[in-house]
Amino acid sequence: MGSYSPDPNFIREQILAECAMLEAPHDPYCALLLQHALRLPFMEIPRIPNAYRFQPEAWMCHANAHKAVRMDRTRRTRAVYGWWNTGAALVFHSVVERDGKMFCITPVVSDDSEAGRRLLFAEDPRIRLESLDEHFHFRIFKKPVPARLTLSRDIDLSVARQMRQKLMAGVDPARIAREPIILT
Template sequence: MKHEATAESALRKEDLGRIALREAERLAFPPTEWEANTLAEVLALPRVTVTRPPEKHLLAAGMVPKDCHVNCSTQVANDPDRLSRHVWGWWIYGPIVVLHSVVEVRGQWLCLTPQMTPLPSRFQFIPDASIEWLKANDGVATYGFRGGVKLPDALRRYPEHHLRMRDKLRAHMASGITAFDAWQIVDAKLGAELMKREPI
């Protein structure tokens, strides 16, 4: 039993390490004037408070971690009363806004996406009616656009900080430690510094 628990813990660390590396890479793109202007536009929009149901309930309902757009689309398609509305916008997370989907049901805003790490049960969200979804050339993949520009996964207040975090993470991994342990080191220093800066 103890061996199984140890193996499960190792697999979870491996999964979390993979997620941390992927997120660090996704947030480490070059800053642009377009990003700064778009962030200013988004922050001028009204905000709503979204509630996260317990993770075990979301998983039991078949919701998939890290797949918010599909989860919300599935909820709308399977709602027999047709009360669910899929809303695209931006999840406010410290000094970034993350492209995200939620549902609105009779004035209640819900996030249907299980998270791999503990997060508050409520958060601020900015609905954005300017987001549109277009199919890629393969006719299968779909991407978010705003004003004709393909959207990144997030808009950042301090883009240079995310580039430093990515570079430090890569350097630690190059020294031979796991992605999980590398992220623990980077998050304890640079991640903590980022969260102390002025939030959105």
């Protein structure tokens, strides 16, 4: 498959945004939404970033899925919205479905591991794309869809702390994005 390596400054910004999200205070609405999402049927789907004739971008799943739909002249592709179970959180994610088979076209910074080739995903039929201007606007139960639903607040805080420490120590952002975080 080969690795995808975006600009280090972009990766650093994404890591800092992820840290801020991990450190955000508890939201009761997200706890209720988590209960809903955990009832959905999750399935393992492949990650195939080279399935279409364009280079999808890391961290841009919604744009990648919609670009694939636009580029498919056969009109057999649709964008699918749902939740990617990372083990620590349910992440709002878009994949594509073509000919009845779902797969993810968004590359990870390093796709050399098994985690880079497959993901646990559940389609959420309640998620709706409201508008597509300069940004995507998704809603569920009449509210904006959160980027992630935490499965463990302690894990979130530990991961954010470790990522910030590595950035402050001067570790290459691409390396931070590639390597697993060891929970202590």
